Amino acid sequence: MASKLSVAVLLLCVGVCVARNSDFSIVGYSEEDLSSHDRLIELFEKWLAKHEKAYASFEEKLHRFEVFKDNLKLIDEINREVTSYWLGLNEFADLTQDEFKAAYLGLSPPPARRSSSRSFRYEDVAAHDLPKAVDWRKKGAVTDVKNQGQCGSCWAFSTVAAVEGINAIVTGNLTALSEQELIDCSVDGNSGCNGGMMDYAFSYIASSGGLHTEEAYPYLMEEGSCGDGKKSESEAVVSISGYEDVPAKDEQALIKALAHQPVSVAIEASGRHFQFYSGGVFDGPCGAQLDHGVAAVGYGSDKGKGHDYIIVKNSWGAKWGEKGYIRMKRGTGKGEGLCGINKMASYPTKDN
Numbered sequence: 001m002a003s004k005l006s007v008a009v010l011l012l013c014v015g016v017c018v019a020r021n022s023d024f025s026i027v028g029y030s031e032e033d034l035s036s037h038d039r040l041i042e043l044f045e046k047w048l049a050k051h052e053k054a055y056a057s058f059e060e061k062l063h064r065f066e067v068f069k070d071n072l073k074l075i076d077e078i079n080r081e082v083t084s085y086w087l088g089l090n091e092f093a094d095l096t097q098d099e100f101k102a103a104y105l106g107l108s109p110p111p112a113r114r115s116s117s118r119s120f121r122y123e124d125v126a127a128h129d130l131p132k133a134v135d136w137r138k139k140g141a142v143t144d145v146k147n148q149g150q151c152g153s154c155w156a157f158s159t160v161a162a163v164e165g166i167n168a169i170v171t172g173n174l175t176a177l178s179e180q181e182l183i184d185c186s187v188d189g190n191s192g193c194n195g196g197m198m199d200y201a202f203s204y205i206a207s208s209g210g211l212h213t214e215e216a217y218p219y220l221m222e223e224g225s226c227g228d229g230k231k232s233e234s235e236a237v238v239s240i241s242g243y244e245d246v247p248a249k250d251e252q253a254l255i256k257a258l259a260h261q262p263v264s265v266a267i268e269a270s271g272r273h274f275q276f277y278s279g280g281v282f283d284g285p286c287g288a289q290l291d292h293g294v295a296a297v298g299y300g301s302d303k304g305k306g307h308d309y310i311i312v313k314n315s316w317g318a319k320w321g322e323k324g325y326i327r328m329k330r331g332t333g334k335g336e337g338l339c340g341i342n343k344m345a346s347y348p349t350k351d352n
């Protein structure tokens with residue numbers, strides 16, 4: 001089908017092409033790439049090389065090229081219409097929305113949230129005591145962006161990010177912790193790569209004594225028996241005391257919690273705009289059918305544009321979004337928040 005692309009074309013393109021909303025290095029294509037079928041083939045080849053993709057057959061490759069073109073069409077349309085955020089040809093560009101949805105999410109919310117009698121410790125924080133902006137990454141409470149791969153384990157990543165955060169805040173020790181241990185061992189209410197819930201995972205950690213480090217119990221992207229994946233005999237674990245739910249559909253409550261620690265949140269992330277998000281302050285479209293667990297790690301405002309946002313750490317690797325993060329608009333006027341982010345937030349507690 002396509003001729004192998006020379007490196008020269010890629011370099012030339014990076015040098016001269018600037019797309020409307022952002023540059024080639026962010027959105028992954030230039031205006032000229034859309035100008036002919038041959039250019040599209042070249043672009044696809046470049047993308048395949050960049051993301052080290054290989055297909056089992058020529059038929060599969062042809063099929064993926066069609067999907068790729070369809071996605072590129074949407075990406076370019078949105079980049080022409082929308083100015084607050086932009087989409088790009090990321091590593092999910094050869095997947096249909098259904099395929100994407102089946103492979104990379106993994107939140108299984110119960111039909112109704114268990115009504116919580118637990119207290120909300122940040123209830124009495126006064127609004128005027130809240131900082132204008134908080135970024136837990138800058139305060140050393142957020143580990144590197146991780147990648148869940150094709151396993152519906154988002155709930156474990158969301159949980160671990162919040163636990164890593166409170167542990168760093170309370171002990172001053174930022175250590176990457178094990179999602180695999182949750183996948184293998186937190187089975188009461190959770191289903192490994194087939195989905196789960198952060199609250200069940202917090203509950204497991206509080207009752208089991210704690211989580212091993214990522215190094216001691218590394219990620220395998222599949223479900224195993226509890227303890228099997230543990231590499232070292234190290235008994236060092238990070239514990240929590242329990243967890244609390246942020247009152248639902250109350251953005252101010254979420255911000256109060258977030259001013260004090262990273263918070264696990266659930267969102268709807270299966271939309272095509274979310275799939276290809278590459279930067280900016282995302283303001284939808286998305287619904288509020290929660291299907292993905294992530295971690296809110298701060299909030300702020302885009303001064304020039306007047307967008308207030310929540311900083312969210314995803315678990316799709318550092319190549320997705322803004323180095324693995326997405327800034328999601330807040331103050332949308334909807335109680336449930338953008339993509340339902342205010343609906344099911346919770347955080348671990350760690351009392352000395």
Ligand SMILES: *[C@@H]1O[C@H](CO)[C@@H](O)[C@H](O)[C@H]1NC(C)=O
Nearest residue numbers: 173174175212213236237238
């Ligand atoms: C940080 O915590 C981890 C996990 O408990 C432990 O292995 C490591 O030694 C600690 N580092 C410091 C500097 O205390």
